[in-house]
Amino acid sequence: MNQDELKAAVADAAIKEIEPQLEKDTVLGIGTGSTANLFIDRLGPLRDRFKGAVASSNASAERLKKLGIDVFELNSVGTVPFYIDGADEVNANLHMIKGGGAALTCEKIVAACAKRFICIADGSKYVPQLGSFPLPVEVIPMARSYVARELVALGAEPVYRQGVVTDNGNQIIDCFEFTIADPVAMEARINAIVGVVTNGLFAARGADVLLLGKAEGVERIA
Numbered sequence: 404m405n406q407d408e409l410k411a412a413v414a415d416a417a418i419k420e421i422e423p424q425l426e427k428d429t430v431l432g433i434g435t436g437s438t439a440n441l442f443i444d445r446l447g448p449l450r451d452r453f454k455g456a457v458a459s460s461n462a463s464a465e466r467l468k469k470l471g472i473d474v475f476e477l478n479s480v481g482t483v484p485f486y487i488d489g490a491d492e493v494n495a496n497l498h499m500i501k502g503g504g505a506a507l508t509c510e511k512i513v514a515a516c517a518k519r520f521i522c523i524a525d526g527s528k529y530v531p532q533l534g535s536f537p538l539p540v541e542v543i544p545m546a547r548s549y550v551a552r553e554l555v556a557l558g559a560e561p562v563y564r565q566g567v568v569t570d571n572g573n574q575i576i577d578c579f580e581f582t583i584a585d586p587v588a589m590e591a592r593i594n595a596i597v598g599v600v601t602n603g604l605f606a607a608r609g610a611d612v613l614l615l616g617k618a619e620g621v622e623r624i625a
């Protein structure tokens with residue numbers, strides 16, 4: 404199976420995971436990226452079984468709407484029973500690096516409001532230690548150089564993601580060559596830098612369930 408087929412397999416598995424629990428008043432939290440897109444596509448035929456969705460990006464909101472799924476503001480919803488999203492890296496503790504698609508802040512906000520975070524990822528995303536994938540940090544534009552200097556002091560090689568503006572109007576710095584021995588501590592440390600909106604470590608609130616696509620089938624890790 405190639406990577407796209409593995410992504411499709413975990414999207415199918417996520418549908419199986421949530422389908423029995425869909426109710427007329429259910430509002431789902433929906434992530435961003437190619438794996439999340441495959442999940443969104445599979446939600447289309449089920450749209451009459453639940454109320455709608457909260458999206459973690461404008462792109463996901465548009466995709467949901469095109470399938471006839473109602474999209475709600477998070478402020479009008481409160482909690483969501485499930486948040487379903489991909490990851491750039493995930494470890495055995497279900498800590499993740501996310502934000503390859505620059506949607507990390509809204510992803511983290513919707514995830515914070517979810518009772519269960521279901522991570523869907525192909526096997527290449529499963530790593531013994533986070534950090535090979537460059538860690539994204541969303542910054543207020545005027546703070547970019549200051550934040551970059553602080554990230555150097557933490558041991559990272561920060562690179563400005565040129566030409567990218569987040570849905571919140573901010574910029575992204577990617578941290579290369581970064582050893583992340585303690586994801587929970589590093590998430591808090593980076594978020595404490597003035598000018599950082601959030602960083603792509605999802606460790607304080609990791610996933611509750613990982614559906615991992617492998618050649619031999621989808622492994623469920625919880």
Ligand code: 5RP
Nearest residue numbers: 436437438489502503504506
């Ligand atoms: C977007 C994300 C995505 O979940 C992450 O980049 C994984 O994307 P894909 O499913 O395309 O590999 O965090 O900000």
